Amino acid sequence: MTTPFPFTAVVGQDDLRLALLLNAVSPAVGGVLVRGEKGTAKSTAVRALSALLPEVDVVPGCRFSCDPAEPDPACPDGPHEAGPAGARPSRMVELPVGASEDRLVGALDIERALAEGVKAFEPGLLADAHRGILYVDEVNLLHDHLVDLLLDAAAMGASYVEREGVSVRHASKFLLVGTMNPEEGELRPQLLDRFGLTVEVAASREPDQRVEVVRRRLAHDDDPSGFAARWADEEATVRQRIVAARELLASVRLGDGALRQIAATCAAFEVDGMRADIVMARTATALAAWAGRTEVLAEDVRQAALLALPHRRRRNPFDAPGLDEDKLDQTLEEYSGDDDPDPGPDGPGGGGGGAPEPDSGPQGEDAGARPEEGEGGQPQPSGAGSGEQSAVRAAEPFRTKVLSVPGIGEGAAGRRSRARTEHGRTTGARRPRGALTKLHLAATVQAAAPHQRARGRSGPGLVVRRDDLRQAAREGREGNLVLFVVDASGSMAARQRMSAVKGAVLSLLLDAYQRRDKVGLVTFRGAAAEVALPPTSSVDAAAARLESLPTGGRTPLAAGLLKAHDVLRVERLRDPARRALVVVVTDGRATGGPEPVALAGRAARLFAAEGVASVVVDCESGPVRLGLAGQLAGELGGTAVTLDELRADSIAGLVKDVQRRAA
Known part of the structure; x- marks a missing residue:
């Protein structure tokens, strides 16, 4: 068995370590979601935590790890008789992204249930994780129905399996930890809210700290046992501190002043529902117990807010999680109570059991922030020449109806097309x-x-x-690949028109997020086309690329279509079951390369020959219209809609037209 990396040897990542330790002290906090770029010790810290948790007493032979002191009366292996207890280390169970529902909740032997009338039940991962840690790496890539089952079990402390009238229930209380890379897609706000705490992690930009990370990693890889032995005292200190904090937890007083601060903070930041208030209260209490105190201080409330609120403030996938700390401090000051004693020398989060000091280096930029207007070049007069115009902000998005791919597919679960x-x-x-x-x-x-x-x-x-x-x-329903092919040439560069175009695409991106699609973005301008964003589940990344898109130059329409065709070809090899919907946003002009109009027609017919569903958003304006976008839609085998018609009612008619053409 491989010796895990010691928890106390993790360099930096103080918020991550604190959030994990608070859940170890009080599992009622509700788990933690760790968001961050790859290579930031997310998985290392989670796996290391299990070695710090105290051993658990179990009923010998019980597959569901019942506590001998309080056995589950509904345990499928029960009833349990009084007897000597067994002990085992706390488990950390990993849920793979590709796991089935049966692997998660367990499976009934249907054949024996029908023939013999017995509940022959094979426990799943929820049973294995009882009284331990359930770790889900890349939780944002987990199928929605599995996430729902997982979070329901975490909230109720039990798992229910029901198949054709045969029911099994067993206890399932665990510390839920999920990690994710936001670049690969976001969780729905409803699911984000079910995680008690969230932590944003990023690699340190401080050279000395990065050196120490590499030094410790290499030392562990060369001699895992020896490296762990050098950190044994620090590990034991933290382990004892967790036990002491658990024993102290019931004695911690959450005064009226602290409660008022919690309620006022949640109200000030306009979080939905009451879960945030409850999580903050439990987190502040755990912080006090971790610090060895029996009174919750304002500092505990502040730290609890920083861990419990950022992910609950998102209203759509384009909002970056975060918290205005000046506003937080102002709210806490306004509602400060008189019943808080002076903080002791060991404040919240203080003492990391030998862990390194907090990283004082830069923490990285907010990956979700939108670029300011003016990126992408200096403004120049718009037109079809070689000039380039700076990026234009998108108009306000609007609600759309469903654009679905005709027929019945077999792709990944989603909310768009029949499957x-x-x-x-x-x-x-x-x-x-x-x-x-x-x-x-x-x-x-x-x-x-x-x-x-x-x-x-x-x-x-x-x-x-x-x-x-x-x-x-x-x-x-399945999720599809919605591939946007956007004309960014000079003929599209009128500021008002480009703002409307981006607003329309942003609206469709928001719809794609809600329907669990993958999205991609191809742009063409000047002499060539480029893949601005390869197919991804991160629609907020697509929105950021769209926002910063500059315009100008000639119109290589054929290059854009060929690039999109190539993207679909590659994606078909990676994910053959996922069907595509191509949305071409253009005025239909083709001015780049030799024989641009003929070449664009031949490129468009490639999509028609392969039966790819397509829509052309006609951006042509002015008193004289050439109808080029409509001709392009005919070559693609799809349909065209003008930019002015790209609203909910018009899109509903458009979907019917697409389906009629495919019939």
């Missing part, structure tokens, strides 16, 4: 391919019934064999 999925309404039955996950009871009984006499049935039970089992065929 055959594991979840949704039942449309029929089929023989299972691999493990049975969704039983179609009527079809199974119908398949087994004719063979009962031949199988020697003598009692009331139904004799069921593997060949009789039928899987429910279900229809739901």
Whole structure:
């Protein structure tokens, strides 16, 4: 077994370590979501935490780790008789991104349940994680229905498995830790709110600290056991401190003054619901216990706000998480109470058990911040010449109707187009391919019934064999790849028009976020086209690239279409089940390269030949219109809509037109 990297040897990342330790002291805080770029010790710190947690007493032989002092009366392995307790280390269970629902919650033996009437249950990861840590790396890439099951179990402290009238319930209380890279897509706000705390991590820009990170990593890789031994005393100190803080937790007083500050802070930052108030109260209490105090101070409330509120302030995926600390301090000062004693020498978060001091270097820029207007070049008069215009801010986004891909797909679960999925309404039955996950009871009984006499049935039970089992065929919704191909040439450079174009694309990006799509952005201007953003689940990254997009130069329409075709070809190899919707935003002019109009037509016909769903947003303006975008839509095999018509009602008609053409 590989020796884990010691928790106290992690360099910097003080907020991350503090958030993990607070959850170790009080699991009621609700877990922690760690957001940050790759290579910032997210996984290392989480895996190291499990070695600091005290051992747990368990009922010997219980697959669900029941506490001998308070065994679960509904435990599937119960009832448990009084006897000697066993002890084992706290577990850290990892949930893979590609895990199935059965692997997470457990699986019933449907064949035995039908034939023998017994609850033959194979525990899943939620049972393994009971009284330990459940770690989900890249939680933002986990399927929505798995995240829902996971967070429901974390909130209720129990897991429920129900299949065709057979139910199993078992205790499942764990410390939930998720990590994610925001560049790969965001979690829905509803799911963000279910994590108690959130921490933003970034690599230090301080050379001395980076040197120390490398030095310790190399030392651990060369001699894991020896490196761990050098940090054994610090690890033991933190382990003892966790135990002491747990024992002190029940004695911590959360006074009325601190409660008023918590309520006023949540109200001032306009967070939704009451979960934030509750999490802040629990976090502030845990901070006091961690510091060895029995009174919650204003400093505890402030630190709790910094950990519990940033991810709850997002209103859409284009908002960066964060908190205005000046506003926070002003609110705490305004509602400061008189019942707070003077803080002791060991303040909140103080003492890291031998861990390094907080990083005093730069913490990196806010990856979600939008660039200021004026990036991308100096403003010049717009036109079709070689001049270049600075980036124009997008107009306010508006609500759109669904743009869906015709037909029925089999892509990743989402909310856009029709698809055959594991979840949704039942449309029929089929023989299972691999493990049975969704039983179609009527079809199974119908398949087994004719063979009962031949199988020697003598009692009331139904004799069921593997060949009789039928899987429910279900229809739901899938997420698609929405690839935007945006004309950024001089003919599009009029500031008001480009603002409207960006506003329309931003609206469709917001819709793509809500429907769990991947998005990509190809732009063309001057002499060539470029992939401004490869296909990704991070729509906020697409919005940032769109916002900073400059315009100017000639119109290489064919180059843009060919580049988009190449992006689709590569993405088809990576994710063959995900269908694409191409949205071309242009006035239809083609002025770049030899025979630009003919070449653009040939490029467009490649999409039509492959049956790629497409929409052309016609941005042509002026009293005389050439209708070039409409011609392009005909070559693509799609449909065209003017920029003025790109509103909810018009898009609804557009979807019907796309579906009629595909029929």
